[in-house]
Amino acid sequence: MSDDIKIRPAEGTWVVRAGGAVLGESANALELSESGHPDVIYFPRDDIAMALLDRTDHVTTCPKKGEARYFSIMSKSRTYLNAVWSYEEPKEAVSQIRGYLAFDEQDGVTVEQL
Numbered sequence: 001m002s003d004d005i006k007i008r009p010a011e012g013t014w015v016v017r018a019g020g021a022v023l024g025e026s027a028n029a030l031e032l033s034e035s036g037h038p039d040v041i042y043f044p045r046d047d048i049a050m051a052l053l054d055r056t057d058h059v060t061t062c063p064k065k066g067e068a069r070y071f072s073i074m075s076k077s078r079t080y081l082n083a084v085w086s087y088e089e090p091k092e093a094v095s096q097i098r099g100y101l102a103f104d105e106q107d108g109v110t111v112e113q114l
Helices: 092-097
Strands: 005-009 014-018 021-026 030-034 040-044 053-062 066-074 079-086 100-103 109-113
Touching: 005 092, 014 040, 021 040, 030 092, 053 079
Parallel strands: none
Antiparallel strands: 005 030, 014 021, 014 109, 030 040, 040 100, 053 066, 066 079, 079 100
8 A cells, every 4th residue: 555545544533414314334444544634534335325326427546555436425405516536447556445335525525423
């Protein structure tokens, strides 16, 4: 793994909410730390209400992690465009995040430790 990326189990239980609704809760989340960036909590897909997410065409590429695919969150009050990302085929050095989702914290979208 790159020296400036660390992945470890996130301590405790984590919850993600959008528009006040709980999208998921997990005691199996991962915490990714990367130099120069805020820490990010990655949730296992099995712990997220995938029916509330809609895959988009948006894609970004990170030289250290690979290609990220995005989802929008469909809440009752609004749509949060490209607010979720996943490295479905991450680089070997960060393969632990395969099958996990990360959320862009913004107005109405929160990730919190319970």
